[in-house]
Amino acid sequence: MPVDNDDRARALRLTPVSRETEERLALLVSELARWQNAKNLVSSATLSDVWTRHIADSLQIHALAPEAETWLDLGSGGGFPGLVLGICLAEAGRGHIHLVESNARKCAFLRHAARLTGAPATVHAARIESVIGDFTGKVDVVTARALAPLPILLGWCKDLLRTGTLGLFPKGQYLDAELTEASKYWKIQASTVVSVTDPAARILMIREAEQRADS
Incomplete structure (x- = not known):
């Protein structure tokens, strides 16, 4: 996968990071490219603009809760946003992220990339x-x-939200429909932030979610 320097530059304009963090992120991108053919970690259609589609898209999540120290990423797949968040924690010198992924091949990549980049991460190979x-x-x-x-x-997350965990969920253009459907079963305290990488996408910030008694 050839590196698109224009895409990299654009991503870093959208979500600036230190030189050290940029180097860690570049290492992650390099390893993703090396493992992709064998492991199918992300959609191949997104590789040409991996810095914008995956790196910057993940970095903006950390920016919404920069003081948070303990993170949980569900369905970590190829490491987005989980490994990127872990790299942000490495930069801060504090914190830890738990990555939950049921696919054993992807777990192998997550562990490998976490070691190489110094991301403080624990991979949970489980549903x-x-x-x-x-x-x-x-x-x-x-x-x-x-x-x-x-x-x-x-x-999945109701008990976490009930005990004070903040939910940060990147969503696409159909978020309104998802909120409408969810409101049939849940009372939600939430807000949205427009994505810096895609004006049609938003990040849903959920602080509370209570299941409706009649659902």
Whole structure:
């Protein structure tokens, strides 16, 4: 995968980072390219603009909760946003991120890339339903990118949100429809932030979610 320097420059204008963090992120991109053919870590259609589509898109999540120290990323896949968030924590010199991924091949990549980049991360090779209860009351932020519709995410995360965890969920152009559907079953305290990488996308910030009694 050839590096598109224009895409890299654009991404770093949108989400500036230090030189050290840029070097860690470049190492992540390099390893992603090396592993992609064998592991199919991300959609091949997104590789030409990986810095904007994946790196900057993940960096903006950390910017919404820069003081948070303990993070949980569900369905980490190829490491976005989880490994990028971990690299941000490495820059800060504090914090830890837990990456939950059920695909063993992707877990192997996550562990490898975390070691190379110095990201303070623990990879949990498990289904979300089997481990998420272990994090209740123990994480500051939970995130999930391109993983599941909002009603499903809320079902997984309800106990985390109830105990003070902030939910940061990047969503695309159909967020309003997801919110409408979720409101049938949930009372949600939430706000949205427009994505810096795609004006049609938003990041949903959920502070509370309570299941409706009649759902």
